[in-house]
Every structure is written in C-alpha cells, then in structure tokens.
Amino acid sequence: MISKLDKTVNFHQQALGLRAARQELLASNVANADTPNFKAKDIDFSSVLKEKLATTTSAATLSTTSPMHIGGNKGNGISSNILYRIPQQPSADGNTVDMDSERTHFADNSVKYDASLTFISRQFRGLLSAIQER
Secondary structure (H helix, E strand, O other), rough: HHHHHHHHHHHHHHHHHHHHHHOOOOOHHHHOOOOOOOOOOEEEHHHHHHHHHHHOOOOOOOOOOOOOOOOOOOOOOOOHEEEEOOOOOOOOOOOOOOHHHHHHHHHHHHHHHHHHHHHHHHHHHOOOHHHOOO
C-alpha cells in the first residue's frame, strides 16, 4: 500500500516540477516575443517525464570521496531536453515566438498543472479520511 502511494506521489511530484519548469520556459517565450533573433523553446513533456521517472526509481546518487564534498544540484532537470520551435511563419527579425501558440501552450500547461494538484490533494484527502476515526 505504501509503495503504491509513494509511486503515485512521486509521479505527481515529478509532473508538477516539470510543469512548473515548462511554465517558466513558456513565460520566457512570451516575455521575449519582441526580442530580435530570440528562438522559442519548449520541452517534450511526456518523454522528459518518462526519463525523470526512470532515473528516480533507479535511486541514482552521487558518490563522494570526502565529507567536505557538496552534493550536486540538478536544477529542474530539463536543460538537456530543451527543444527549439520551428516557426509556422518566420518573422523578419529572426524571432520565432508565435504569441497565439504560446498563449495556447501556456494555458494548456496551467490547466494540467492545476489538474495534477487536484489529483494529489484528493489522494491525500482520501487517505486522511481512511485514517480518521468515524
């Protein structure tokens, strides 16, 4: 039971982290819509999530040779998975941001982020109701 809960919580934790990182990328695209030669960026969410879930279940840890070593900071873990968008209609200044597309991706990602929060909160609410005496 606990391993099933841990697996579910880990999935939603990874998904929420990736959704937040993707939201930052999309916000950066919108903020740079008028910047010459700016290339719009995004990630392939499903492949990055699969990759993150595979690495977290294998329990990969850093080995240190001294207690003075500092643990590595992976950041949001998407920097190696960033893709550049191919513009549907190139602009004269080299900018590849399409505001309509960015708004759509931004709203879609926001809705899916909220859905993940709802799923995980309902899971914990159900667990709490099972634990409480009635």
